[in-house]
Amino acid sequence: MFVNFLDYKLKAKDGQLVKLGRFFPSSKTCSCCGHLVDELTLNVREWDCPKCGKRHDRDGNAALNIRNEGIRILSNDGGNPVVAVPRRSKTNKPRMWKGICQ
């Protein structure tokens, strides 16, 4: 029901719903460097990437990965990724979130 409502609202705004695969590892992928950790149990709410050292909030990291994957899919399929991005760059092209990797 939520997906139907979201699809309806997006179409009303000339948007497009993008569904990701059920097993897309949004939580286990570092949004900074792309490293995929082997396991992340549900009780772990924050984690440190073993590759780049970035500390992640589990849900915030997952949201960034989902956003980036949606933009990637729309870009590859010739969709309109601009509607998936709340803020636009100076060139009006969607920007991938690179994370704050230091």
Ligand SMILES: [Zn+2]
């Ligand atoms: Zn990382």
